Amino acid sequence: NAGVMQNPRHLVRRRGQEARLRCSPMKGHSHVYWYRQLPEEGLKFMVYLQKENIIDESGMPKERFSAEFPKEGPSILRIQQVVRGDSAAYFCASSPLGQANEKLFFGSGTQLSVL
Amino acid sequence: DQQVKQNSPSLSVQEGRISILNCDYTNSMFDYFLWYKKYPAEGPTFLISISSIKDKNEDGRFTVFLNKSAKHLSLHIVPSQPGDSAVYFCAASGYGGSQGNLIFGKGTKLSVKP
Numbered sequence: 033n034a035g036v037m038q039n040p041r042h043l044v045r046r047r048g049q050e051a052r053l054r055c056s057p058m059k060g061h062s063h064v065y066w067y068r069q070l071p072e073e074g075l076k077f078m079v080y081l082q083k084e085n086i087i088d089e090s091g092m093p094k095e096r097f098s099a100e101f102p103k104e105g106p107s108i109l110r111i112q113q114v115v116r117g118d119s120a121a122y123f124c125a126s127s128p129l130g131q132a133n134e135k136l137f138f139g140s141g142t143q144l145s146v147l
Numbered sequence: 148d149q150q151v152k153q154n155s156p157s158l159s160v161q162e163g164r165i166s167i168l169n170c171d172y173t174n175s176m177f178d179y180f181l182w183y184k185k186y187p188a189e190g191p192t193f194l195i196s197i198s199s200i201k202d203k204n205e206d207g208r209f210t211v212f213l214n215k216s217a218k219h220l221s222l223h224i225v226p227s228q229p230g231d232s233a234v235y236f237c238a239a240s241g242y243g244g245s246q247g248n249l250i251f252g253k254g255t256k257l258s259v260k261p
Contacts, residue, residue: 036190063246063247065248067251073253074151074153074236074251074252074253074254075236075238075249075251076251077247077249077250080245080247080248088245088248090245091248123190125190125247127247130246130247132241132246133179133198135181135193135196136247138183138192139190140188140189141189141190
């Protein structure tokens, strides 16, 4: 399966710990997007990255959240000092060209639970 | 402030009949609209899209209609099949956000009964 791969599928953290979510885009895709879905809500855009560059982080909370997409390896969404309100499904998507109105391909998501 | 609204959280339809899912938006800057389908424990899958210069786009059993004056779009599925049971999300772009910065509605859960 050459789709968008996210791991882990489920992540449990205690308050104050760090959460690291990984995303490998589809083969040939160099544009990665992170979305968050809170319970009973739609997906909310967080950040758009290309290799080694953050293009749009307008949806990222100002503190504790960071994202990277290094030259080699997967994209990482990092949440420091997690709180209960961070519990959500985090979805990664990728696209090949980053063109306007290009279709996004989503991964299966990481369900983060903060105890 | 919800810019994309799906006012029906759920919809139940008999197999073979038409399913109509509705979506309203408030931002007149949106120029591209998409529908995604999501099964439990999976990510959203692109279904169909429409540009604001069109009022209809059809792909097999799926048709999306856009009424710009009413800021309303709808997804028609005909005939509906049990495998269509999923959550359907309406999304919009083109308001000045970057590529991939989509505004999603909260979704409508469609149940197609055999």
